Amino acid sequence: MKTNFRLLRYSLIFIVCLLLGQVNFAQTDAKPQLQEGLTLLQNQDFETAIVKFQTILQAEPNNDKARHGLAIALIGTEKFAEASREIAKLLARAPQNAQFLEMAAQSFWQQKRFAEAEVVLRRRLVLGDERAAIWALFGDTLDAQKKTAEAATAYEKAVKLAPESIDLRYALGSLYWKQIRYRDAENEYLEILKRQPDEPRASFNLGDIYLTNGNAVKALPYLKRAAKAFPNEYDTHFALGRAFLATRQFEQAIAEFQIAVKLRSDIPEGYFQLGLALQRFGRREEAKTAFRKAQDLQNAKRASEKVTNPKN
Structure with a gap:
């Protein structure tokens, strides 16, 4: 759960920029068709917009506003590779255009071309006037390449811009x-919880930190909040069960581990922890059953690994 709740999304904000006319290349006789294309973008009718802008470009290959609109429409239909090619043509004519660099980074990101996205974003950030969303996208791009420390630095700048x-x-x-x-x-x-006291993702991670560092008592209220918010998540019930077990609240621990193994019956550790809680609560036969289940799952996992990765 620690990294799966990242909610930051990079939408087609450049549509607004285009509609506001921030791209001011000299254009020719296609103004009425361009306006129709912009209206289609505004209405998110991307497929029709693609046809409209392609028609303009057939007659006017150097119409940059039409190519800009085409790139946006292609991104809107998740045709990211095609969008990248159109954006490359725009950047060839305007290599320091911030909008185009952002669009290029977005399309590379969607294609998992993270190294290329990083290069483009570095070019964008040199231009200045950066926004929090740009630093966040840069951070995500670095994180995707396992450059975690650099990613954190990028996010620090994003948070500074949007605290x-x-x-x-x-x-x-x-x-x-x-x-x-x-x-x-x-x-x-803690800063998140100051602003939004019931935020469950921060509650879970905070509780997990306290539990990892041996402070189960401090972890409990945060993990309870997370389990209530995410009743169908294995991780929340498993962590809460561990906190109850560490504070010798065995009956509550059993209940949480039972929920956890129902949600993920394939994880040996869930059954093992359930066995510990049952054993300490005096339910020894049930504990033996849970331990056997954990061992069976572990043996099956090892056998599967041997088949997948046989020794030479």
């Missing part, structure tokens, strides 16, 4: 968590 953003702070906290910078992660999650 009230819950999503940015959550992402930054998760990056700190990856680096085992628990104190820094804790601070970010």
Whole structure:
């Protein structure tokens, strides 16, 4: 759960920029058709917009506003490779255009071409006038390449530009968590909870940090909140069960582990922890059954690994 809740999304914000006429290349006689294309974009009728802009470009190959519109429409239909080719043509004519660089980075990101996205974003950031969303996309691009420390630095800049953003702070906290910078992660999650006391993602991660560092009592209220918010998540019930077990609340621990193994019956550790809780509560026969189940799952996992990766 620590990294799966990143909610920051990069929408087609450049549609608005286009509609506001921020791209001011000299154009020719296609103004009425361009206006129709812009209206189609505004209405998110991307397929029809593609046809409209392609028609303009057949007559006027150097019509940059039409190519800009075509790139946006292609991104809107998730044709990212085609969009990248159109954006490359725009950048060949305007290599320092911030909008085009952002669009290029977005299309590369969607294609998982993270190294190329990083290069383009570095070019964009040199231009200045950066927004929090650009630093966040840069951070995600670095994180996707396992450059976690650099990604955290990028997100620090994003948070500085938008300190009230819950999503940015959550992402930054998760990056700190990856680096085992628990104190820094804790601070970010606490900042989130100051702004939104019932935020469940921050609650879970904060509880997990406290539990990992041996403070189950402090972890409990945060993990209870997370389990209530995410009743169908294995991780929340498993962590809450561990906190109950560590504080010798065995009956509550059993209940949480039972929910956890129902949600994920394929994970040996869930049954093992259930066995521990049952054993300590005096339900020894049930504990033996849980331990056997954990061992069976572990044996099956090892056998599967041997088949998948046989020794030479």
